Amino acid sequence: MKRLISLLGLFLTYNCFSQQATFSHKSFGYNLSFLKLSHTWGNNGIGPELDGAVSPTVLYSINGVEHLITNPSDTIPTPPLHFINKNGIWIFENWYPDGAMDGPARNRSFMDTLGTIAHANPGNESQQPWPFGDIFISKTKGEKLLWQKISIGKSFYHDVATGDLNGDGLVDVAAVHMGTRATLPNQQGWGDDPHFYFQDAIDSYSPKVSYLGMDGFTSDKIGLGALFIGHLYGNKIPEIVLGEYGFSPNNSWAKETDRKGLSIFKYDSVQKRHIYYKSPIDKGVYANHDRGTSSIKAFDFDNDGDIDLVAATEGSDYNGIQIWENIGNGDFKSGQNIEYTFGKMQFREFEIIDVNKDGWKDIILNPFHYGSDFRIFNNNSSNNMGAGIKLQNLILINDKGTFKPITSDLSFLNARIGFLRSGFVNGKLKFIGFESYASANSTSQMKDSFLLHEFIVNFCTNLTKPTFNTTKYSLCSGDSLKLTVTNINKGDSLKWYYGTKSDLTNLSNKTFTDSTKLFVTRTDSLGCIISSDTVQIKKYGIPSAPILSRDTANFLLSGATGTTWYKDGNAITDTTQKYKPATPGSYTAKTTTNGCTSVISAAYYYLVTDIINLSKDEFIKLAPNPFINQLNFDFIVKGYQRLNLEVFDIATGTKVASQPNLTAGSKITLGQLSAGTYVIRVTSNDNKISYQFKMVKL
Numbered sequence: 001m002k003r004l005i006s007l008l009g010l011f012l013t014y015n016c017f018s019q020q021a022t023f024s025h026k027s028f029g030y031n032l033s034f035l036k037l038s039h040t041w042g043n044n045g046i047g048p049e050l051d052g053a054v055s056p057t058v059l060y061s062i063n064g065v066e067h068l069i070t071n072p073s074d075t076i077p078t079p080p081l082h083f084i085n086k087n088g089i090w091i092f093e094n095w096y097p098d099g100a101m102d103g104p105a106r107n108r109s110f111m112d113t114l115g116t117i118a119h120a121n122p123g124n125e126s127q128q129p130w131p132f133g134d135i136f137i138s139k140t141k142g143e144k145l146l147w148q149k150i151s152i153g154k155s156f157y158h159d160v161a162t163g164d165l166n167g168d169g170l171v172d173v174a175a176v177h178m179g180t181r182a183t184l185p186n187q188q189g190w191g192d193d194p195h196f197y198f199q200d201a202i203d204s205y206s207p208k209v210s211y212l213g214m215d216g217f218t219s220d221k222i223g224l225g226a227l228f229i230g231h232l233y234g235n236k237i238p239e240i241v242l243g244e245y246g247f248s249p250n251n252s253w254a255k256e257t258d259r260k261g262l263s264i265f266k267y268d269s270v271q272k273r274h275i276y277y278k279s280p281i282d283k284g285v286y287a288n289h290d291r292g293t294s295s296i297k298a299f300d301f302d303n304d305g306d307i308d309l310v311a312a313t314e315g316s317d318y319n320g321i322q323i324w325e326n327i328g329n330g331d332f333k334s335g336q337n338i339e340y341t342f343g344k345m346q347f348r349e350f351e352i353i354d355v356n357k358d359g360w361k362d363i364i365l366n367p368f369h370y371g372s373d374f375r376i377f378n379n380n381s382s383n384n385m386g387a388g389i390k391l392q393n394l395i396l397i398n399d400k401g402t403f404k405p406i407t408s409d410l411s412f413l414n415a416r417i418g419f420l421r422s423g424f425v426n427g428k429l430k431f432i433g434f435e436s437y438a439s440a441n442s443t444s445q446m447k448d449s450f451l452l453h454e455f456i457v458n459f460c461t462n463l464t465k466p467t468f469n470t471t472k473y474s475l476c477s478g479d480s481l482k483l484t485v486t487n488i489n490k491g492d493s494l495k496w497y498y499g500t501k502s503d504l505t506n507l508s509n510k511t512f513t514d515s516t517k518l519f520v521t522r523t524d525s526l527g528c529i530i531s532s533d534t535v536q537i538k539k540y541g542i543p544s545a546p547i548l549s550r551d552t553a554n555f556l557l558s559g560a561t562g563t564t565w566y567k568d569g570n571a572i573t574d575t576t577q578k579y580k581p582a583t584p585g586s587y588t589a590k591t592t593t594n595g596c597t598s599v600i601s602a603a604y605y606y607l608v609t610d611i612i613n614l615s616k617d618e619f620i621k622l623a624p625n626p627f628i629n630q631l632n633f634d635f636i637v638k639g640y641q642r643l644n645l646e647v648f649d650i651a652t653g654t655k656v657a658s659q660p661n662l663t664a665g666s667k668i669t670l671g672q673l674s675a676g677t678y679v680i681r682v683t684s685n686d687n688k689i690s691y692q693f694k695m696v697k698l
Contacts, residue, residue, distance in 0.1 A: 021408040022527030023391055026454045028090050033448040035095065045447020047436030049073050051418030054348040054368040056080070056105035059423030059432050062115045062140050066425050068432060069138065069145070073104040082145050083452070090452050099136050099147035107295055107349060109162045111171045115140025118173050120160035132156050135175050135197065150197050150205040155180035159295060163229035163238045165274065170199035174240065176224040193224050212265060213275030218258035219244050228296035232307050233330060237267040240274050243293025243311055244286065261286030262311065262324065277330065284334025285322045290315035295349045299361050302401035312349050317342050321350065321363060336402060345371040345393065353424040356459035360398035364429070367394055368419035376411060388413035391431065391455060394420065410457065417453055431455040460528030466494070466520045467532065474538045475512070476596035481537060484509035491525030515539040540594040548589060548604040550624050555580045556604060560591035566600070581606045605677060605696040612691050620682055626696035629671035635664050640684055648679045673697050
């Protein structure tokens with residue numbers, strides 16, 4: 001009966017900016033009226049009854065195939081429904097009348113990794129006398145389920161646990177109850193709590209009465225709500241932990257001192273049964289008479305190498321999680337207690353899963369009803385189920401031994417989901433819930449129609465920041481800077497934020513022309529978001545061109561840092577502010593500041609040979625070259641005390657100035673000349689001395 005009645009092609013991804021977690025959502029629509037079994041679920045139909053099926057719903061995976069079992073909540077026996085996830089689509093596989101339960105299953109326990117599950121069924125609580133329920137075992141065989149009832153008579157079974165209690169290699173079943181009508185011929189003690197069903201052959205179970213050694217155990221006077229079977233101390237045969245349900249100080253048959261909260265039983269090889277061992281050193285949450293246990297699990301919550309206990313508790317207006325720390329010597333003490341009033345959160349048990357894979361196991365709640373930590377309410381809500389749900393408050397992350405809700409906003413609107421059931425399947429944290437189409441005056445077909453909601457929560461770990469193609473974040477006036485994100489993966493989307501603006505068009509690169517601060521966020525295919533570092537782009541102006549001059553030591557000066565020198569248009573490796581040329585030529589310079597380079601300076605023609613050596617002890621010298629207004633004229637020439645000087649325009653050959661009878665050390669003023677290149681001839685009156693200098697006036 002593999003049939004998907006209708007599929008709503010919805011696939012939405014919701015992102016959170018906290019960089020912690022995201023979730024995706026799918027919904028699938030079904031109409032099971034073709035089964036013509038409306039009478040099986042009473043007048044309400046299947047849809048409304050699924051709204052309250054938090055306890056019997058179980059999500060698991062076998063060899064990569066995901067299975068979902070749920071049992072509509074009703075006042076008469078109802079068959080479980082079975083769904084299989086195929087290629088991302090939940091297919092309705094079958095319903096199973098041989099597993100029909102009157103009232104939803106209260107809890108369940110996995111017996112192996114092959115899909116064998118024990119289900120505790122309390123029966124319908126609203127009818128008196130209680131019809132009570134049964135213990136069922138379901139086996140997953142390929143795509144089918146096999147159901148087996150192993151209990152005898154009827155009991156209000158509140159919790160079930162499984163394990164090999166006698167070391168014979170077979171998994172046994174134990175269940176606590178809150179009342180029983182079961183009887184065994186010629187045997188006493190079947191009023192015991194818990195009930196034990198020992199597996200004496202494959203798929204064959206026999207009840208075992210008066211199994212527990214009760215010496216020293218007084219909590220049986222108070223009543224039990226939950227039990228756990230597991231290895232607390234490393235023994236071959238697991239321990240049994242019983243949890244009280246409630247206690248009224250007005251009870252005549254119980255005393256305050258009888259209350260223990262949790263009680264541990266160890267296997268005794270002589271008596272061949274489990275006997276009372278001890279209880280925690282304090283009462284913790286059980287100091288409140290109103291607190292009762294609804295389920296117990298064990299795990300090393302603080303990673304200290306020993307196994308701790310955790311119990312879900314409930315009261316008249318209360319749900320909570322109490323941690324019990326293993327402090328050695330077989331002792332436990334109360335630790336963190338996470339409490340919710342019903343106005344904040346009602347949950348039906350919890351799961352232990354390392355959801356973010358950080359090596360610390362976390363707690364996942366299975367919520368139902370109307371608490372504000374689960375529901376999103378608004379003024380337009382038609383009923384208490386509100387306008388949507390919040391996933392974030394269901395995930396209690398283990399922060400090195402302390403549990404806290406995640407900080408990401410995982411809200412989902414426009415859904416009236418009655419409950420959510422969690423499971424860790426194929427490496428993913430999933431929540432499953434149902435939403436009924438039905439209303440008070442719906443047709444029978446609508447009453448048998450419903451939505452299945454699937455949420456997958458993804459934790460954002462090992463994210464890599466977006467990086468850019470450069471570490472240089474500056475530009476010059478008139479230029480632009482192109483930034484490219486270099487580490488993009490398939491499915492990523494990018495958003496650029498700069499100044500007060502943003503670009504959400506998923507560009508891998510963007511060009512900037514002004515100063516700004518910017519960062520880029522990258523959203524991966526799971527919806528996880530991580531931001532790049534914030535970078536500052538700076539725009540710098542172009543520096544002014546250097547003004548070249550020459551000092552008395554014949555160095556060229558640029559007057560600017562970051563100078564690049566050029567001779568006859570070719571760059572010189574020297575970058576100092578002052579430079580002494582070795583050869584004559586036309587020298588220019590540029591300056592670079594903050595990566596921005598000026599235009600080239602005006603040319604400076606430099607003559608190195610501004611001194612003429614006539615002999616070892618004789619010379620004629622003109623300086624500086626180039627000059628501005630004045631030349632220094634010096635000489636030592638044997639036999640001459642005075643020399644003549646004439647200035648010619650090199651372009652026209654015209655004499656433009658002359659100074660006769662100059663003595664050594666004379667200063668020659670030529671400010672009247674225009675800037676340019678001149679030939680200066682030095683002669684003696686007898687014309688035996690005649691030399692020329694090429695000089696540049698600035």
